[in-house]
Amino acid sequence: MKPSYIRIPLFLLFTGLTLLASNAAIAAKKELRLTPLQNFNFIETKKNGFLLIELATTSAASSLEISRLDKKADNYTYTIGRRLRTDYSVNLKNLDNGFYVADIPAGLYQIKEVTAPLYNLPYRIQTDGRRIWRVSIEEAHINYAGRLKIEQERSVNAIDVGLINRFSQSLPELTQHFEKASVQTPLRIGLGYRDDFYQELQQ
Numbered sequence: 001m002k003p004s005y006i007r008i009p010l011f012l013l014f015t016g017l018t019l020l021a022s023n024a025a026i027a028a029k030k031e032l033r034l035t036p037l038q039n040f041n042f043i044e045t046k047k048n049g050f051l052l053i054e055l056a057t058t059s060a061a062s063s064l065e066i067s068r069l070d071k072k073a074d075n076y077t078y079t080i081g082r083r084l085r086t087d088y089s090v091n092l093k094n095l096d097n098g099f100y101v102a103d104i105p106a107g108l109y110q111i112k113e114v115t116a117p118l119y120n121l122p123y124r125i126q127t128d129g130r131r132i133w134r135v136s137i138e139e140a141h142i143n144y145a146g147r148l149k150i151e152q153e154r155s156v157n158a159i160d161v162g163l164i165n166r167f168s169q170s171l172p173e174l175t176q177h178f179e180k181a182s183v184q185t186p187l188r189i190g191l192g193y194r195d196d197f198y199q200e201l202q203q
Contacts, residue, residue: 029088030089031091032051032089032090032104034090034092034100036096036098036100037052037100038181042101042183042185045103047105047106047139048139049138049139049142049143050102050142051104051143051145051190052099052100052187052190053102053144053145054097054098054148054166054170055092055097055098055099055100056147056150057149058150058151058152059116059118059152059159060093061092061094062093062114062115063090063091063092063093064092064113064114064115065090066109066112066135067085067087067109067112068088068107069108069109069110069134072108073106073107073108073137073139074108074136076108076131076136086112099174106137106138106139107137108136108192109134109137109192110192111163112126113126113127114127116161118152118159132193133163134191134192135190135191136190136192138190140185141187141188142185142186143188143189143190144167144170144174146163146164146165146166147164147165147166148162148163149161149163165189165191174187
């Protein structure tokens with residue numbers, strides 16, 4: 001008996017492989033959950049660090065898309081033009097303003113997209129080509145990422161979005177909290193780009 005063969009057109013095979021790759025990418029995407037600073041239990045785990053971010057938003061249904069660029073937290077020379085793979089989604093829906101923490105593998109990250117619906121209309125800003133939207137996560141450290149500002153401006157039908165470094169202004173409040181909660185994990189500035197001024201301030 002002759003063996004039977006199934007002939008699959010090349011374009012169908014390519015389409016199938018593309019769909020499989022897309023599904024694999026979607027499956028690999030993880031949700032990064034933020035916990036209010038006052039409720040977070042700092043338990044250090046190998047190869048992980050802590051992301052510390054302050055929310056200052058008037059949007060009730062915002063979200064972030066974050067990609068891990070490199071395993072090294074200080075690889076600031078990472079090329080912007082390289083393809084980014086979305087690793088995490090962060091749902092900010094109904095979160096109060098204030099400081100939040102998440103446990104995340106160490107490395108260099110890029111916030112690549114901010115979604116903030118404007119009066120029931122979809123609004124997205126792409127930030128994947130901007131170094132200022134990078135976050136550096138060092139193992140066994142609390143890494144300050146900045147203040148995420150999302151403000152809706154009804155008068156001009158627009159949204160003001162930014163990741164602002166307010167480390168020096170927030171340091172007294174953070175230090176007081178960590179001392180009161182007996183947190184021994186060191187705090188550092190988690191800028192995802194080189195800034196000599198803040199590096200000196202940190203030391």
